[in-house]
Amino acid sequence: MQPFTMLVIEQIKAIPAGKVMTYGGIAAAAGSPRAARQVVRILHSMSGKYQLPWHRVVNAKGEIALMDDESRFMQQSLLKDEGVEFIRDGRIDLSVYGM
DNA sequence: GCCATGGCTAGTA
DNA sequence: GCCATGGCTAGTA
Structure with missing residues (x-):
């Protein structure tokens, strides 16, 4: 496992319940601001x-990025259970989470 | 070659 | 809606 991959994994594991991060944000926190797609892969x-x-x-717009309906519903449910609030229809107001 | 991005245009209203 | 971007896992040889 490469260093960057490990850093990304650590970043993701460090997100507390009830909070969200963006792909790009995680990439940046791991030291490579343009590597958002790599975060996706991981x-x-x-x-x-x-x-x-x-x-x-979630993506930079505060949207759930999954394409599959079943999966996106699952993701939304998990987040709601943690107290994350959605604005009208599947979007999260990222400014609430300091982004 | 993959990938669940991101940011910037063109083009419509 | 388009396309440049990045870092590498999975899987074959």
Whole structure:
């Protein structure tokens, strides 16, 4: 496992319940601001193995990025259970979370 | 080659 | 809606 990958995994694991981070934000925190897509890949392929709170990651607009209906519903439910509030229809006001 | 991005245009209203 | 971007895992040889 490469250093950057490890940093990204740590960042994701460090997101507390009830908070969210963006793909780009995580990439930046791991020292590589333009590597948002790589964060996507890591979530996609290592969420299960490393027990990542994958549902706490959203895109830069505060939207759930998943394409699959079932998965996005799941993500929304998990976030709501943690107290994350959605504005009209599936968006999160990122300014509430300091972004 | 993959990927669940992001940011900036063109083009419509 | 388009396309430049980044870092590398999964899987074959």
